Every structure is written in C-alpha cells, then in structure tokens.
Amino acid sequence: MKNMIPKGFIFSTVEAAVKKPGRQDIALIVSAVEADMAGTFTTNTVKAAPVKICMKKIASCTGQAIVVNSGNANACTGQQGMKDAREMIRIVSKETGLGQDLVYIASTGVIGTPLPMERIRQPLKTLAKEIGKATLDEVAKAIMTTDTFPKVVHRRLKIGNVSGTVSGICKGAGMIAPNMATMLCFILTDFAVGKKTLSAVLKSSVKRSFNRITIDGDMSTNDTVLMMANGLAGNDPVTAKSQDLVKFQKAVDEITYELAELVVKDGEGATKLVEVLVKGARTEKDAEKAAFSVANSCLVKTAVHGNDANWGRIICAVGYSGISFKEERADIYFNKVKVVKDGLANNKDKEATEELKAKKIRITVDLKSGKAGAKVLTCDLSEAYVRINAEYRT
Amino acid sequence: MKNMIPKGFIFSTVEAAVKKPGRQDIALIVSAVEADMAGTFTTNTVKAAPVKICMKKIASCTGQAIVVNSGNANACTGQQGMKDAREMIRIVSKETGLGQDLVYIASTGVIGTPLPMERIRQPLKTLAKEIGKATLDEVAKAIMTTDTFPKVVHRRLKIGNVSGTVSGICKGAGMIAPNMATMLCFILTDFAVGKKTLSAVLKSSVKRSFNRITIDGDMSTNDTVLMMANGLAGNDPVTAKSQDLVKFQKAVDEITYELAELVVKDGEGATKLVEVLVKGARTEKDAEKAAFSVANSCLVKTAVHGNDANWGRIICAVGYSGISFKEERADIYFNKVKVVKDGLANNKDKEATEELKAKKIRITVDLKSGKAGAKVLTCDLSEAYVRINAEYRT
Numbered sequence: 001m002k003n004m005i006p007k008g009f010i011f012s013t014v015e016a017a018v019k020k021p022g023r024q025d026i027a028l029i030v031s032a033v034e035a036d037m038a039g040t041f042t043t044n045t046v047k048a049a050p051v052k053i054c055m056k057k058i059a060s061c062t063g064q065a066i067v068v069n070s071g072n073a074n075a076c077t078g079q080q081g082m083k084d085a086r087e088m089i090r091i092v093s094k095e096t097g098l099g100q101d102l103v104y105i106a107s108t109g110v111i112g113t114p115l116p117m118e119r120i121r122q123p124l125k126t127l128a129k130e131i132g133k134a135t136l137d138e139v140a141k142a143i144m145t146t147d148t149f150p151k152v153v154h155r156r157l158k159i160g161n162v163s164g165t166v167s168g169i170c171k172g173a174g175m176i177a178p179n180m181a182t183m184l185c186f187i188l189t190d191f192a193v194g195k196k197t198l199s200a201v202l203k204s205s206v207k208r209s210f211n212r213i214t215i216d217g218d219m220s221t222n223d224t225v226l227m228m229a230n231g232l233a234g235n236d237p238v239t240a241k242s243q244d245l246v247k248f249q250k251a252v253d254e255i256t257y258e259l260a261e262l263v264v265k266d267g268e269g270a271t272k273l274v275e276v277l278v279k280g281a282r283t284e285k286d287a288e289k290a291a292f293s294v295a296n297s298c299l300v301k302t303a304v305h306g307n308d309a310n311w312g313r314i315i316c317a318v319g320y321s322g323i324s325f326k327e328e329r330a331d332i333y334f335n336k337v338k339v340v341k342d343g344l345a346n347n348k349d350k351e352a353t354e355e356l357k358a359k360k361i362r363i364t365v366d367l368k369s370g371k372a373g374a375k376v377l378t379c380d381l382s383e384a385y386v387r388i389n390a391e392y393r394t
Numbered sequence: 395m396k397n398m399i400p401k402g403f404i405f406s407t408v409e410a411a412v413k414k415p416g417r418q419d420i421a422l423i424v425s426a427v428e429a430d431m432a433g434t435f436t437t438n439t440v441k442a443a444p445v446k447i448c449m450k451k452i453a454s455c456t457g458q459a460i461v462v463n464s465g466n467a468n469a470c471t472g473q474q475g476m477k478d479a480r481e482m483i484r485i486v487s488k489e490t491g492l493g494q495d496l497v498y499i500a501s502t503g504v505i506g507t508p509l510p511m512e513r514i515r516q517p518l519k520t521l522a523k524e525i526g527k528a529t530l531d532e533v534a535k536a537i538m539t540t541d542t543f544p545k546v547v548h549r550r551l552k553i554g555n556v557s558g559t560v561s562g563i564c565k566g567a568g569m570i571a572p573n574m575a576t577m578l579c580f581i582l583t584d585f586a587v588g589k590k591t592l593s594a595v596l597k598s599s600v601k602r603s604f605n606r607i608t609i610d611g612d613m614s615t616n617d618t619v620l621m622m623a624n625g626l627a628g629n630d631p632v633t634a635k636s637q638d639l640v641k642f643q644k645a646v647d648e649i650t651y652e653l654a655e656l657v658v659k660d661g662e663g664a665t666k667l668v669e670v671l672v673k674g675a676r677t678e679k680d681a682e683k684a685a686f687s688v689a690n691s692c693l694v695k696t697a698v699h700g701n702d703a704n705w706g707r708i709i710c711a712v713g714y715s716g717i718s719f720k721e722e723r724a725d726i727y728f729n730k731v732k733v734v735k736d737g738l739a740n741n742k743d744k745e746a747t748e749e750l751k752a753k754k755i756r757i758t759v760d761l762k763s764g765k766a767g768a769k770v771l772t773c774d775l776s777e778a779y780v781r782i783n784a785e786y787r788t
Binding site for chain 2: 043044045046047073075076077078110111112113114221298302303305306308310311312313315316318319320323324325327328340342343344345381382383385386387390
C-alpha cells in the first residue's frame, strides 16, 4: 500500500541490536519539507529522556524528522540518558543535514538501563544514509517490543478538492493505561493544517482513543504521540474555520481509535477485546470513571478470560469507582444479552456465557440515571500476561 | 488452644451446602452476655444485604451473636436479599432466645445469586442448638471461600491486674483492596471496653492493617469487621483515659496486622508476600498513595513473581501515583539491596534477583523528600491467580 503513504514522507530502518540482535530496531521518519507538528505525552511524573526533549521541542510546532528506537526506553537514566538522546539527535541531524531542532526522538523498551550508545552510533549513521529505503510498515515493525503484529492505519480523504492521506502507526502491548497517549504513535499527513488546529485535532482524538484504553493500568514513562502535517497535498490549510475541519477530525479520530483498538487486541497475553460502555450516567466523567473501574478490574478480566458471565464483579467495580449511582436501577449486558435488570440477576447466564466465547465482547452498563456515556477498551487477563511479564527482561 | 479463647464466647458450625455440599459453611458466634460492639464496613457503593443490616445495628454498639455463611455473598440480591438476611437473623434469634437486635450477620461468596434459603433454614436451627460444640478455629474454617488456610490470631494481656484475651479470625483471598475492612473479620475479647473506645481502637487498627493491604485492587461488596467485648474478664472498662489503653490498642493492632498479613499470604495464587514501604515522603497520604500504586501494579507483581528485579516498573508506578517527587532523589531497595541510588541503576540486579527468591520480600522506596512513610502489604501475581478467578463459579 505504498500509494497510501502521505506525500513527501520517507523512511528507513536498521538493526542496532539495542536489546538483542536479529531485527531492525531503530527507525527514521523524514518529511521532504518542514512540517507542522503536534504532540501529546505521558502524564507520569517519571518521564523518559526523549519525552522530556520532545515536550520542549513541540513548543515550536515544527519538525521534519523523528528518530525512534525500541528495546530500551531511555527512562530513569538521568543525565546520561539526556546526553545519549541528544547525541542521537545530533548524529541524525548531521547525517541528514536537518537542523537539530527539527529532529524529534522517541524510545520504548526496558526502563533503567542506559542506551548502548557504542552499538547505536554507527547504525544511526546508516539509518540516515538509507532514508527512503524502508516502508512505513517496516517502521511500524521496528518500533515493536512485546507487540505481536505491527499497527498501521490509513485514511484517504478530500479537503476542498484536494486528495490527501493520513497515516498512523503505533506500538503498544504493555504498560497501557488511562491518561496518556499510548506508548508510541506517529501520525503523518500531507494535508496542510494550521498549527493550532493540528494540536487541537490531535488532543481531541487522543482523549477518546488512546486515553480510553487500558491493559494493565500501568502508565508508561515513555508514551508519545507525534503528528506531522507537511502540506504537500496542496490544500488550503485546515483551520478552526474550515468547512472540512469536521471531516479531517473524523479521519484522525478513526485512525487513533483503530490504532487504540489494535493496541488492546495485541495486549500482552490478550485473547479477547473487551469494550466497556457505561451509559445513562449523570456526567461523562462519571461514565468514564465507572468504565475504567470495570476495565481495570483483574476479577472482571479473568472472568471474561474464563467465559464466566460473573456480572457481580462488574457491578462491584462500578460500586468502588467512586461515582454515586443507584444499584437497583443498573442494567448490565454482555453484547445484547441482558444479564442484570434493575440491579438483579436476569437469569441469562447461559446465553451470556455463549456470548463470552467470541473474540470481541461488549460489556454495557446502563445506570439509567442520566444521558452521559463513555467507552473504554480493554482485554482479558490471561496466564500468558503473567508469563510474558514475569520473564520480560530475561 | 481452647484456653486462649476469651471467656464467655461459644461457637457452632454446620453444613448447609450453601454453594456445594461437603463442608461446614455456616457458623455462629455467641457471647454468654451482651457485649459492646464496634464495626467497620466496605465503602463500596454496592453493599451486600448483611452489610446494610449490620451498619444499622452497629449504631446501638451492642450485640450478642454473629451468624455467618460462606459460599454466597447475598450481594446484588435486592429486596429478596434483605428479606433472606432478616429471616436468618429471625431464625437464630428464635432458636437462641436472643433479641433480633442483638444478632449480627455476615455473608461471603458469589455475588448476585439469592441465598438458597430452602437449604439454609433447617441447618440454621441446628446451628443454634449446637452452640458450644465448635471451636473458634472451626468457625475460621467455616467462613473460608478460596482461602487455603483458616486465619486465627490470639493475644493474652493484662489490663490493670486482670488477665484477658483478644482473639481474631478472618477470611480473605480475593477482592482485597484499599479503603475497606477485609472480607470478613471477627475480633472477640473478654475485656470490658467503653463503647466509644472500642470503636476508636478498632478504626485505628483497621486503618493501618486491613486498609493497607491489596491483592487485586478489587474492593468487595461484603467487607465487614466486627468486634465484640463482653467484659467477662472483670477489668475496669478500658476508656480514653485508661493507662492501659495503649497496651490494649497495641494488642488489637498486632492482631489485625497479623491477620492482614495472613490474608495477603493467602492471596489468590500468591507465592510471595510483598511489603511495600514508601518512606521519606512529604506526607503520610503521599506515602500511602505511592505504596498502593506500587502494590497494585500488575507489572511489579508479575516481575516479583518471576524473580525479576525490574525496578523500572516500581519507579514508574510511583511516577503515576499522582504524588509529586523528585526522581533523581529516589532510592529503591529489594530487602537490603539498594538497586536504585538517586534515581539511577545501582548495578545490584544480580544480588536483588537472589533476594527475590525468598517467600517474603520488602520493597523500600525512599523518596528522600520528607519524614512520612506508609507500608502496604501485597502479593505477587501468578498464573494461578488467573486460573482461580477464571474458573471461580464453575
């Protein structure tokens, strides 16, 4: 699908054996021209060196390249980590001829170990030289850690009469939790978009996609979403006043939501995708709180894993979410099967058990107390999650 | 250890096959005389019928019996659940001759299924008739659900010149989380204690024991701690002004802490007891928040399970706990091995891995920002936890 790539973006990937040899693990994204940029970052107090650097850079709303490594998060690495990240930028800048201020950086992987710079320097030079030799799909592969498949989503649309593309890639798998971007996500478009609009569009999309997924409730130190708009499609820039703003927002919304869904599907050890929809809440905030409480419950997640329609754990999780609601009004559904009616068992456990055998399940909690709702994506909790995470560094 | 039982308390247990046959699953505790009572209960909005009933009764600070069943939580059972719980009290009251207001009730087990009253009525009568035939240890066994061993702790002490006993039993295993009592705990003493003092002592003890443990972060609908003081030891009542108040408080503190530790040791699928101590925090609240964040992290708990000294996950969990702290000041220890010094790897991962092989591990996070601290108990997260909870109702 090379023709789906937004104009003017080129890529390269190289093996640097950051964690271990045998795969391309550093990647470079370059736009032919300076692009407008927007970003969202982890809200964890402990931030990786590349996150700290990008948070400063993004104030300029301008950039032209993103260099990424997997296998090492460059987090909790102190001054050395900052030095290493800056050196990576310097090498890319020197080899590509782009100003250092235009080069962004992201890392993902193990926390607390300094980057093996002695193994990275030479491959970084190669990476810059080979720009254009890799595809976006290969970049998506290079940024994987415990992911089992690369995550790439495209949308083609028209802004005015001009056709253009928005493409997004991301990596996820573990340490996925509320109030953050996802681990790493890069969204590229050849549409021209006003700087302020780009930032607003991205934030709005992230709020209802990456910020509404949870795998294990652990918020990462490295979560980064960067969006580049290089304008090479030739449209009139999308601004707050554009008729096409809604259309553009929708395309970005779809991309971030699909990527978020892919991240959860590929959750560590996940065998099922679970959509938790809380509706009939008094406020969206209440609905979100209740939905996250259900989605983060280990007891709910193991029950789903075992095809057990144990709705008591669901209403229990709503009960400790901190929102006020009337138990005797709540209805609960597994897909379309109503297992709880007005807070009581509806004797549909057998039918619900059948529904739970599917790979994608929707749990709906209708509080019947208002008109607000929120949807959170999660996955089941399996023995494989434990295995993967008990052995992650070995 | 029958001689360790506080004077005047007698017990019985009977098989009612509440969930399935094959074990004593209803129990009765009776004091020979009216006792002063105190209680703490779940803060979950969704409360089981027996919890709702006890919360009203406890206002009188008086009681003489506690009837308990395991196998069914009588939670999310609506009006029927309230009716059933009241009927249980009525039967016990009639058969024992004690006023209904003196009979307390507690249930633990599956949520959302009405009690099988047709199977319970007759055994309840037997239970009342056979009072005195069982030991406290047998009561501790009868209230177990997924617990693998009964939990009983005693303390003998003197108040003034009078010797007396405080005994505690409890059951735990799953749905153990902050801000609650534990699932069920009953503390009995033959000391005389003023009503207000009894309540204050219990609340203070629970705050730093049962409210500081977490197995899966799921807060139950049924958590109940009830304490009975019947005064048969013959001491002058312990009050806020008593010299021996500190001594009495200490005994109750020790009992609740030991029981809490036993609950965590017996956490579903647990192979290791983990003490998370956060010190050097600016406030106790901060320390508690950070400690719970670490103790609830699935990634930390799986790493401990796999003997992986992955301290990055610990500092990451402190980072998203919501407290403000300086990463570059934090030290982290596994037992006495300092794996992180001033926020950076201290290259002691090998030694730490050895420490992790023990059955009891202390993780210490020293924020070096103040003088406050808090300790939270938890366990590792194993594949067995997933198995137990995926198949709980089958």
